[in-house]
Amino acid sequence: MLIKKHQYWAFVLPALLFIVFIIALPFLIGIYYSFTDSNGLRASFIGFKNYQILFHDVIFLQSLWLTVKFSVVSVLLINIFGLAFALIVTRSDNRFNKSLRTVFFMPNLIGGILLGFIWQFIFTSAFKAIASSLNLNFFNGWLSDPNTGFWGIVILFVWQMSGYIMLIYVSFLNAIPQNTIQAARLDGANKWQALLFIKLPQLAPAFTISLFLTLANSFKLYEQNLALTNGGPYRSTEMISMYIYNTAFVNFQQGYAQAAGIILFLCVTLVSFLQLALSRRREK
Amino acid sequence: MKKKKISKYLSIFVFSIIGLFWIYPFAIVLINSMKGKRGVFQNPLWFTKDFSLANFKTAFQALDFAHSFFNSLLVTVGSVLLITIISAAAAYAISRVKGPFSSIIYYICAGTMLIPFQSIMVPLLSLFGKVNFLNRTSLIIMNTGLSVSLSIILYYGAFQGVSKSLDEAAALDGAYPLKTFAYVIFPAVSPMTGTVIILNSMKIWNDYLLPSLVVNKNGMYTIPLKMYSFFGETNSEWQLALAGLVLSMIPIIVLFLLLQKQVMTSVTEGAIK
Amino acid sequence: MFFKSRKFRALIFALILPLFFVTGCSSGSQQSNSNKITLNFFNQKPEISTQYQKLARMYTKKHPNVSIQITTSGQGGGAAALQAKFASGEAPDIIMLGGLPEIDRYKEHLVSLKGLSATKTILPSLLSGGISNNRLVGLPVDLEAYGWSYNKTVFARAGVNASNIHNYDDFVKAVKKIDVQKEKLGLSGVFGFNGADTNSIASVSAQFTSQAYDNNQVKAFKSTNFPWKYGSQMHSYYDLIRNYSVQPILSVKYDPSVQDLFYNGKVAMIPQGNWIIPTLDGIEKGFVQKNLGMIPFFVKNDGSDRLLTGSSWYLGVTNDHPKREKAAKDFINWMFTSREAENVIINEMRFVPATKNFDVSRLPDDLSKDIYRIGSSKDARAPIHKQYPNGFSTQVLGPYIQRYFVHDISWNQLEKVITTKYRQLREIQSGE
Numbered sequence: 001m002l003i004k005k006h007q008y009w010a011f012v013l014p015a016l017l018f019i020v021f022i023i024a025l026p027f028l029i030g031i032y033y034s035f036t037d038s039n040g041l042r043a044s045f046i047g048f049k050n051y052q053i054l055f056h057d058v059i060f061l062q063s064l065w066l067t068v069k070f071s072v073v074s075v076l077l078i079n080i081f082g083l084a085f086a087l088i089v090t091r092s093d094n095r096f097n098k099s100l101r102t103v104f105f106m107p108n109l110i111g112g113i114l115l116g117f118i119w120q121f122i123f124t125s126a127f128k129a130i131a132s133s134l135n136l137n138f139f140n141g142w143l144s145d146p147n148t149g150f151w152g153i154v155i156l157f158v159w160q161m162s163g164y165i166m167l168i169y170v171s172f173l174n175a176i177p178q179n180t181i182q183a184a185r186l187d188g189a190n191k192w193q194a195l196l197f198i199k200l201p202q203l204a205p206a207f208t209i210s211l212f213l214t215l216a217n218s219f220k221l222y223e224q225n226l227a228l229t230n231g232g233p234y235r236s237t238e239m240i241s242m243y244i245y246n247t248a249f250v251n252f253q254q255g256y257a258q259a260a261g262i263i264l265f266l267c268v269t270l271v272s273f274l275q276l277a278l279s280r281r282r283e284k
Numbered sequence: 285m286k287k288k289k290i291s292k293y294l295s296i297f298v299f300s301i302i303g304l305f306w307i308y309p310f311a312i313v314l315i316n317s318m319k320g321k322r323g324v325f326q327n328p329l330w331f332t333k334d335f336s337l338a339n340f341k342t343a344f345q346a347l348d349f350a351h352s353f354f355n356s357l358l359v360t361v362g363s364v365l366l367i368t369i370i371s372a373a374a375a376y377a378i379s380r381v382k383g384p385f386s387s388i389i390y391y392i393c394a395g396t397m398l399i400p401f402q403s404i405m406v407p408l409l410s411l412f413g414k415v416n417f418l419n420r421t422s423l424i425i426m427n428t429g430l431s432v433s434l435s436i437i438l439y440y441g442a443f444q445g446v447s448k449s450l451d452e453a454a455a456l457d458g459a460y461p462l463k464t465f466a467y468v469i470f471p472a473v474s475p476m477t478g479t480v481i482i483l484n485s486m487k488i489w490n491d492y493l494l495p496s497l498v499v500n501k502n503g504m505y506t507i508p509l510k511m512y513s514f515f516g517e518t519n520s521e522w523q524l525a526l527a528g529l530v531l532s533m534i535p536i537i538v539l540f541l542l543l544q545k546q547v548m549t550s551v552t553e554g555a556i557k
Numbered sequence: 558m559f560f561k562s563r564k565f566r567a568l569i570f571a572l573i574l575p576l577f578f579v580t581g582c583s584s585g586s587q588q589s590n591s592n593k594i595t596l597n598f599f600n601q602k603p604e605i606s607t608q609y610q611k612l613a614r615m616y617t618k619k620h621p622n623v624s625i626q627i628t629t630s631g632q633g634g635g636a637a638a639l640q641a642k643f644a645s646g647e648a649p650d651i652i653m654l655g656g657l658p659e660i661d662r663y664k665e666h667l668v669s670l671k672g673l674s675a676t677k678t679i680l681p682s683l684l685s686g687g688i689s690n691n692r693l694v695g696l697p698v699d700l701e702a703y704g705w706s707y708n709k710t711v712f713a714r715a716g717v718n719a720s721n722i723h724n725y726d727d728f729v730k731a732v733k734k735i736d737v738q739k740e741k742l743g744l745s746g747v748f749g750f751n752g753a754d755t756n757s758i759a760s761v762s763a764q765f766t767s768q769a770y771d772n773n774q775v776k777a778f779k780s781t782n783f784p785w786k787y788g789s790q791m792h793s794y795y796d797l798i799r800n801y802s803v804q805p806i807l808s809v810k811y812d813p814s815v816q817d818l819f820y821n822g823k824v825a826m827i828p829q830g831n832w833i834i835p836t837l838d839g840i841e842k843g844f845v846q847k848n849l850g851m852i853p854f855f856v857k858n859d860g861s862d863r864l865l866t867g868s869s870w871y872l873g874v875t876n877d878h879p880k881r882e883k884a885a886k887d888f889i890n891w892m893f894t895s896r897e898a899e900n901v902i903i904n905e906m907r908f909v910p911a912t913k914n915f916d917v918s919r920l921p922d923d924l925s926k927d928i929y930r931i932g933s934s935k936d937a938r939a940p941i942h943k944q945y946p947n948g949f950s951t952q953v954l955g956p957y958i959q960r961y962f963v964h965d966i967s968w969n970q971l972e973k974v975i976t977t978k979y980r981q982l983r984e985i986q987s988g989e
Contacts, residue, residue, distance in 0.1 A: 003381055003461045011377035011465075012389060014370045015432050022408065022429020023396045029407040037985050040410065040640075041662065053981065058974065059952075088299055096300060102544060103303045106310070108551075109536050111490025113508045117515055117529055118313050125328040125522060126312055144808045159309070167552045213555055220400050223492045227512070232753075233807050234956035234965070241402045245493075248406045249637055251948030252662075253985045261403035269398050500638065501647075502628070 034262045038255035050259035059235060060260060063243040070154065070239060071218040077158045078214050079207065082165030087195070089166070090173050101170075105163035112160075116227020119156045123228075146236035149229045153237060156224050161217065165210045172206035173199065205279065212275040219268055240264055310533075317526035324522045339527035346517070347510050347528055353535065356506040359420055359495070360488045363427035367484050368477060371432045375439030376465050380451065390440065393433040401430065401493070409497050423498045427488050435480045438554065442476035443469065479550035482543070486551075489536060507532050593622050594884050599639060599649035600629045602698075602870060604835065608906045612898055616888060623884050636947075639663075648877035650885040653698065653870050656943030657778035658986065660689050660871065667694035667873045673886060675893035678912040682937045686774040687871045695871030696889065699908035702830045702928040703760060703865040703940050705852045711735070711825045712850075714742055725793070725855040732801055735825050742822075746803035749824035751814040752962055753807055755955020761798075761828050762954060763940035764854040765791035767865060770941060777941035779987075783979040785972065787856050792968050794854065798828075799962050806962050816840065826852075830864075831928055835907045846922045866932035867939030868911055946982035953978040 003011070034050055036043040054060050089101045107115065123142040131139035142148040176199060184194050222241035225231070231238030231246070238246070244264065248257035315331055316324050317339055323332030343349075378386035412422055446469055454464040470477070492508040500509060511532050518525040540547055600609055606629040613625035628649065630638035636659060642648060643663065654660050660667065669692045670676050679696055687695030712719055715735045722728050735747045751757050769784035770777040803809055803824060815833050818824045820840055827833075830851070837844045853864045874885045892898045893912060902908050903920055909928045917926045931937060942950065957974060960966045966974075 003377060007461050008377050008381050008385075011373045011461075012385075015374035015436060016389065016392075018370065018425070018429040018432050019392060019396055022426055023399060023404060023433070024392075026404040026408040026411055027396075027399055029411065030404055033407055039986050088302070091295075096296065096303070100299060100303050101548070102541075103307050105548060105551075106307065106537070106540075109486065109540050109547075110533055111492060111508050113492045113512055114490075114529055114532055117511070117525065118309055121316070121328075121522060121526060122309060122312065125316075125324065129328050141805065141808065144805065159306075164551060164555075167548055168555050171552045171556065209555060220402065222402070223508075226492075227515075233963075234959040235952070241400075244402045244405075246948070246952060249497075249640075251946075251952055251982060251986075253948075253982065254406050254410070256985060258403075258406050261400075261406065264400055265398070265403040268400050272398055501642070 030258050030261060033255050034259035036255040038258070039252045040254045043255060046255070050256045051263075053256065054259055054263065059238070060243060062236075063238050063240050064263075066150070066237070067219060067221075067240040070150070070157075070221070071215055074154050074157045074161070074218050075211060075214045077154065078161045078165050079210055081158060081162035082210060083169050083203070085162060085166040086169030086173055090170055101166075104166055107160045108164045110160075112221075112223025113227045115156055115160055116224045119152065119159075120228055123152050143229055144233050146233060149233065149237040153221075153225060153228055153239075156228060157218065157221065160224070161214060165214065168210055168213075169203060169206050172203050176202050208275060208279050212272065215271050215275075216268060219264065219271070313526050313529055316523060317530045319523050321521060321523055324526075328522075339523050340531065343514070343524055343527040343531055346514050346524070347507075347531060348505070349507075349531055351503075352505050352507045352510040355420065355499075355504060356489060356508075359423055359427070359499075359506060360485055362420075362424040363431070363488050364481055364484045366424065366428045367431045367435050368480055370428065371435035371480065372439050372470055372473075372477070373465065374432070375436045376443055376469060378436075379440050379443035380448070390437070393436045396433045397437075405493075405497065412498070418498050420499055420504055423495060426494060426498065427484075427491075430494075431484050431487070434554075435484065438480055438483075439473065439476060442473040446472050476553075478546055479553050482547055482550040483554045486536075486547075593624070594881055596623065596625045596651060596881055596885055596888060597647075597649040598625055598627045598651040599642065599653060600627055601639075601653045601655060603629050604832075605906045608901060611905070612892065612901055615897060615901070616891060620887075623888070625888065648875050650875055650878055650881045651889065652873050652875060654695060654873055655870055656945075657686065657689065657774060658944065658947045660687070660695055660873065661778070662947075663873070663875075664689040664692075664694065666875045666877060667692075668876045668882060670694060670696060670874065670886075670889075673890060675890045678893055678914075680911055680913055680933055680937075682772055682932075682939060683868055683911050685772070686868060686939065686943070687873070688775050695873045696893065697868030697911040698870040698872060699868055699902070699906075700866055700911045700928065700932040701832060701868060701909070702851060702931065703763065703867070704828075704830065704854060705826045706819070706829050706833060707826045707850050707852055708819060708822055708824070709848045709850050711742065711744070711822050715825065717825075719850055719852055722852055723860065725790070725858050728852070728855055729797065732797065736801055744825065745818065745823045747801040747825050748798055748803070749809060749814040749818035749827045750798045750802040750806060751809045751811045751827070752802070752959060753810045755951045755959070757811060757828060758955045758958045759942045759945065759950035760940065761794075761854075762791065762958075763942035764865060765794075765856055767938055767941045768856065772937075772939055774939065774941060774944055777944040781980050781983045783976050785976070788972065790856050790858070795958065795961065807959055820844070831907075831909060831924060834922070834925070838907070845924065849922075849924055851924060851927075861936070863931050863936065863938065864928065865940040866928060866937050869943055946979065946986050949979060949982050953982070 033043070035045055035047060037046050037049075085100075085104045089097045089104070091097070110118075120143065127139040127142055131137060142152050181194055181198055184198050189197070220241055221239055222245065225237070225239050225242050229237040231242055240260070241264070244257050244260050247260060248254050251257075312329065316328055318335055318337060319332055319339075320334040320336060323334040326332055374389070378389050408426065409418075412418055412426070450468055450472065451464055454468045455461075459467070490508065491506075492512065495506050495509050496512070499506065505513075511528055514528050515525050518528075598609065598613070600606055606627060609627050609629075613627060617624050628642075636655075639649075639652065639659075640662075643666065648666060652663070654663070667689070670687070671693050673696075675696060676693065680700070683697040683700070684693060686697060687693055689695075707719060709719075712735075715738050717731045717734055722731055732747050735742070735744070738744075739747070765787040766784045767777075769786055770780070799806065803818060809818070814824075814827055815829065815836055819827045819829075819833070820837060834845050834849070837849060851864055853862045855862045872889060874882060874889065876882060892902075899910060902910060903925075907921070907925070909920065909925045909932065911932075913933070915929060915933070917929050920926050920929060945954070954975060957966065957971050961968065961971050
């Protein structure tokens with residue numbers, strides 16, 4: 001053995017301490033908090049009461065449902081856009097490949113707060129200008145309506161994430177050996193058939209990865225939500241993370257907020273295990 | 285043949301339109317940041333006559349930009365430095381010493397990655413609040429704790445790919461493990477170090493939620509924090525808010541354009557591994 | 558490979574360098590001066606921060622060893638910023654607190670203000686808003702009136718005389734009379750209700766909830782029930798607002814409602830109090846004296862309805878820095894009792910003072926004089942919306958009334974959800 005025992009711990013301990021104190025310990029304390037009526041200053045044990053109230057809390061259920069709806073819609077759209085972009089930028093006959101890749105990826109660099117403000121400007125001012133010049137009421141007041149407000153966040157998120165997912169698809173597309181495609185083309189398959197029967201099956205693992213990444217990100221979405229709609233109008237676009245934040249730091253119902261946090265954790269875990277099971281089954 | 289050529293130009297044309305469309309939100313922000321209030325109101329979609337760069341000066345001062353930039357840089361560099369060193373060391377040890385401890389640590393890392401920040405935010409804040417430790421240093425510490433798990437897993441994969449014969453050769457030369465690690469093994473995985481640095485820098489530089497809870501006070505504002513409060517103060521003076529947005533985006537976009545290829549590789553690698 | 562290249566190392570080096578630079582700097586800048594005292598004043602009203610700065614300078618001139626550092630945080634971020642200050646061990650010496658829920662959060666940090674010369678001057682009807690655990694720990698910042706602000710010119714052009722409005726029916730008649738002349742008068746609506754702001758929705762609701770507690774703010778704070786006694790009148794008023802306000806009602810915000818709609822005479826009334834005075838006179842000197850009047854909400858509708866008068870904000874002194882406690886109290890005494898401070902407060906902040914036996918003639922406009930007369934009379938009644946549980950106004954009442962405004966829920970559903978949520982929040986927050 002090259003590394004002695006005490007040396008091993010010297011290498012490992014710093015990381016372990018960080019994980020324990022920043023994640024594991026708060027997580028365990030958090031589980032306890034969720035069974036108390038903590039308001040940040042005082043707390044007493046109240047059993048499962050927080051969870052019972054949560055499942056009758058209209059606003060919580062609504063924000064949870066909104067988050068699920070948001071996740072499904074944006075996962076679909078992001079993957080469609082991501083794949084389409086990946087196919088565009090891997091075409092051999094396109095000399096703008098590189099710059100297009102940069103363009104598509106660019107929104108992913110910017111933080112959620114800035115993105116939210118950019119789109120707030122577009123949905124309020126730019127859309128208003130479009131509405132009045134085209135005389136189309138469709139473009140008015142996007143952020144003051146629950147329905148269009150929801151789509152506003154979806155559009156923002158698709159704009160942010162598609163370039164990222166594109167990169168994943170690109171790396172899998174590049175890994176497909178050129179000669180399989182050429183062989184298929186020689187056998188008489190046209191472009192679309194080659195895409196459908198050769199490329200797409202090879203992209204299955206990329207799809208699983210992208211699915212998981214987008215799902216996890218959309219469940220945790222907060223900053224975009226805050227900067228774009230701040231939950232408005234009347235908390236109708238408030239997603240689960242914002243619900244937890246407001247409950248904990250505006251209402252000071254910290255035990256209650258923590259119970260919602262634990263439910264969020266369970267959702268994310270469930271999604272991850274589904275993904276794991278899915279990719280395991282495919283490997284067999 | 286002619287038909288093929290036409291379709292080629294057509295597709296290039298279509299793709300360029302899509303690209304322009306995709307980048308238009310950036311353009312619209314830039315355009316309107318160089319106007320007066322009037323122009324934004326008249327036609328937010330394109331340039332108007334009242335071109336001026338005065339907004340940038342106002343926004344620069346209001347954002348206390350040099351200071352906020354410095355705070356962002358300090359927090360990002362500090363956190364990333366700590367994350368890189370700590371996670372590389374841990375990953376090296378668990379990749380070289382196989383045993384129950386190593387696998388437990390690996391699974392701890394994988395497990396903690398499942399925990400969303402929102403599920404630990406309340407207790408984490410109250411823990412640090414109780415000991416009066418909420419400042420830039422504690423922000424760096426929290427960032428580190430929240431990022432080491434993923435970084436360890438990334439590094440673990442990279443160290444697996446480095447042959448153990450390198451370690452052995454170094455040991456024969458009389459080097460201690462620390463020396464072997466620092467001078468032989470760590471340099472051998474520098475592409476992964478690049479990935480770890482880039483992934484974490486992007487995340488920490490752009491973060492708003494955690495800094496808003498930890499360093500939301502005078503003198504410690506990072507760029508996203510300051511931008512958020514500045515936005516609240518601009519009161520429908522869009523041209524100022526947009527100038528602030530442009531300023532806030534410049535650093536990361538410039539850095540990206542310089543390191544484009546590396547950033548894209550790193551991002552892909554971080555997702556796939 | 559780029560990551561192995563020299564360029565990359567140079568970049569890393571360039572990024573790390575400032576780190577050492579700053580750690581060196583920040584440890585070097587500690588200063589201490591033995592007998593000089595710096596008081597930290599946490600202000601939650603951004604609109605008067607410059608006037609507070611002025612008061613601070615005036616005070617330092619008279620007391621050269623005391624300087625006052627004012628930190629301002631507002632527009633909803635105040636509560637969180639204050640929490641952060643206490644959490645990070647930088648508790649301010651003087652804090653402005655909004656309502657008993659906030660006072661209650663910090664009660665262990667607040668010292669009793671009983672016996673202060675400032676305390677003795679305060680209008681008795683306002684004192685209960687600063688009492689926590691039977692100790693007086695907060696003094697009201699000013700006297701504010703809550704009701705409808707109306708534009709006298711618009712009323713006159715519409716042929717409506719405010720002094721003839723004595724009950725709800727009169728009020729509705731006036732509204733309808735103005736409404737039919739909307740086009741002629743160039744109005745966008747009778748009311749300019751800022752439906753986007755949950756805080757304004759909450760302050761209007763106080764018109765219908767304040768009667769239940771006999772002017773006792775502590776009682777209001779302890780109550781676990783949202784008082785529905787005047788619920789039907791509340792319903793009528795919100796319907797009136799929904800029908801006669803500038804649309805879309807949820808996109809009207811506070812600033813434009815005052816500075817554009819009201820000031821430019823595009824609406825006849827807005828549900829705001831005398832806190833709009835400095836803004837209006839700031840746009841046009843003399844506007845207030847010429848154009849601004851107020852009408853109460855008719856809730857009991859028996860001739861006893863007046864403008865509600867109270868204070869949203871209370872000043873407290875903390876015990877975190879015992880050495881500065883006395884200096885903080887002295888400063889507060891000076892603010893409430895000295896004539897020079899009073900002059901700044903009434904003429905520059907445009908506040909109506911919350912003190913007894915004030916000479917009304919010193920106030921710069923008639924509306925302020927009326928407000929002082931009402932607020933210092935025996936039947937003065939203070940609004941209690943600041944005693945709603947933390948988050949109730951912005952997270953429950955506001956959003957649900959907004960839903961009601963856009964016909965998303967019925968009034969019955971609204972009553973139900975408000976009752977349960979009010980109780981829930983109160984119970985969780987009062988957990989000892």
